[in-house]
Amino acid sequence: MKTVAVVGTQWGDEGKGKIVDLLAEHADVVVRFQGGNNAAHTLVVDGEKFVLRLVPAGALHPGKTCVIGNGTVVNPFGLIEEIDGLKRRSRLRDDALLKLSYDAHIVMPYHLAIDRAREARLGKAAIGTTGFGIGPAYEDKMSRMGLRFADLLDFKDFTVRLKRNIAEKNLYLKAVLKAKPIDGKALVEAMKKARTRLMRYLCDTGVFLDGAIAQGKRVLFEGAHGTMLDIDHGTYPYVTSSSCIASAVFAGSGIGPGSLDGVLGISKAYTTRVGAGPFPSEIVGSLADAVREEGVEFGSATGRPRRIGWFDAVLARHAARVNGLWGLAITKLDVLSGIDPLKICVAYEIKGRRYDSMPPGRGALARAKPIFEEMPGWMDDLSAARSMDDLPTNVRRYLERISALTRVKLAMAGVGASRDAAIVIENPFLA
Numbered sequence: 001m002k003t004v005a006v007v008g009t010q011w012g013d014e015g016k017g018k019i020v021d022l023l024a025e026h027a028d029v030v031v032r033f034q035g036g037n038n039a040a041h042t043l044v045v046d047g048e049k050f051v052l053r054l055v056p057a058g059a060l061h062p063g064k065t066c067v068i069g070n071g072t073v074v075n076p077f078g079l080i081e082e083i084d085g086l087k088r089r090s091r092l093r094d095d096a097l098l099k100l101s102y103d104a105h106i107v108m109p110y111h112l113a114i115d116r117a118r119e120a121r122l123g124k125a126a127i128g129t130t131g132f133g134i135g136p137a138y139e140d141k142m143s144r145m146g147l148r149f150a151d152l153l154d155f156k157d158f159t160v161r162l163k164r165n166i167a168e169k170n171l172y173l174k175a176v177l178k179a180k181p182i183d184g185k186a187l188v189e190a191m192k193k194a195r196t197r198l199m200r201y202l203c204d205t206g207v208f209l210d211g212a213i214a215q216g217k218r219v220l221f222e223g224a225h226g227t228m229l230d231i232d233h234g235t236y237p238y239v240t241s242s243s244c245i246a247s248a249v250f251a252g253s254g255i256g257p258g259s260l261d262g263v264l265g266i267s268k269a270y271t272t273r274v275g276a277g278p279f280p281s282e283i284v285g286s287l288a289d290a291v292r293e294e295g296v297e298f299g300s301a302t303g304r305p306r307r308i309g310w311f312d313a314v315l316a317r318h319a320a321r322v323n324g325l326w327g328l329a330i331t332k333l334d335v336l337s338g339i340d341p342l343k344i345c346v347a348y349e350i351k352g353r354r355y356d357s358m359p360p361g362r363g364a365l366a367r368a369k370p371i372f373e374e375m376p377g378w379m380d381d382l383s384a385a386r387s388m389d390d391l392p393t394n395v396r397r398y399l400e401r402i403s404a405l406t407r408v409k410l411a412m413a414g415v416g417a418s419r420d421a422a423i424v425i426e427n428p429f430l431a
């Protein structure tokens with residue numbers, strides 16, 4: 001396969017960053033197509049830890065082109081900070097290797113202010129957003145008042161539009177949300193500076209990708225968040241404001257469905273979620289604490305402790321369907337070492353009725369009781385395993401059961417945080 005998408009099958013934080021980093025070695029171009037800096041991919045390369053928010057993971061390999069597609073929403077100040085941080089660590093040295101779509105929407109400080117003020121007002125009913133203004137930025141995109149990077153080409157016209165937006169947002173912030181208004185003058189000045197920094201990266205990324213694909217280049221599409229956070233197919237309203245599934249590749253990068261060869265779904269060997277919302281296979285108490293510690297399950301974007309649960313095959317089947325998965329990568333198997341028995345949620349029960357797929361209706365998932373299957377655990381340290389043969393029988397059985405329950409073949413397995421701590425059964429670029 002020449003063009004491959006990597007998507008999360010759970011609530012984000014499946015370890016996509018590590019798999020993308022691993023596959024980036026075989027790719028020429030790595031593309032972000034949705035979301036913003038609410039995403040955070042943690043990567044460990046040669047013992048060095050990197051957290052990437054907007055820049056695709058290709059940036060950690062020399063010579064790869066990184067594309068931020070039109071479907072994303074980009075905080076210009078966050079992006080500059082991230083670029084500077086990478087440059088300080090001798091990455092992303094060549095500016096020609098980062099391409100930012102003219103049509104990506106700009107996340108403005110008023111989006112952050114609205115996001116945070118709304119969440120504060122909701123109190124207990126809050127979504128638990130990352131607070132990075134992602135929802136309000138996508139709202140403006142849909143309501144057609146959003147500002148895009150292409151608008152920076154004519155800065156005079158941009159300023160008129162920006163001031164109009166600030167005036168409206170400040171009214172809303174003050175009168176409705178009882179929050180502090182934005183300093184419009186300072187924002188115009190800040191945008192002028194950001195423009196000078198970011199103009200060099202602007203590109204018609206759809207045309208660029210089309211050319212790369214026509215030349216037979218290998219392109220990797222890097223999904224952010226996860227299927228259960230998808231605006232349509234996730235646990236609405238406890239979702240993010242973008243489409244996170246494989247079909248978002250097309251609208252979000254400007255190529256057509258015929259140009260994508262396959263989709264690799266990433267799933268943790270267990271489940272986590274940050275923020276509020278239903279979580280049928282959730283574990284509470286000391287076992288959850290132990291997994292959180294062992295798996296370092298704290299949000300890379302916000303530092304919040306992640307909620308922990310057993311592997312949920314209902315979610316995985318849902319993800320397999322909506323993403324049309326070619327294969328699965330199961331990450332963080334090493335974290336389950338020492339837990340015996342293990343449980344897999346195979347279906348849900350609501351009022352005596354069994355559901356093998358998502359139960360319909362608001363609140364249904366919150367009422368769903370997990371139906372578990374038990375599997376024997378393992379005690380072994382898995383971190384040195386590099387092939388299926390290196391894995392204890394019970395690990396292989398666990399993986400085979402997941403593959404059977406989801407009807408998706410196993411392509412990779414993760415056994416540790418570092419770049420090489422993985423088992424590659426079938427590399428999609430070599431398939």
Ligand code: IMP
Binds near residue numbers: 229239274275276
């Ligand atoms: P927002 O994307 O900041 O609007 O947050 C909406 C929901 O998505 C919240 O529950 C967040 O915790 C969750 N979320 C957004 N991005 C990520 C991610 O990259 N990993 C995990 N959860 C995320």
Ligand code: MG
Binds near residue numbers: 013041042300301
């Ligand atoms: Mg993350």
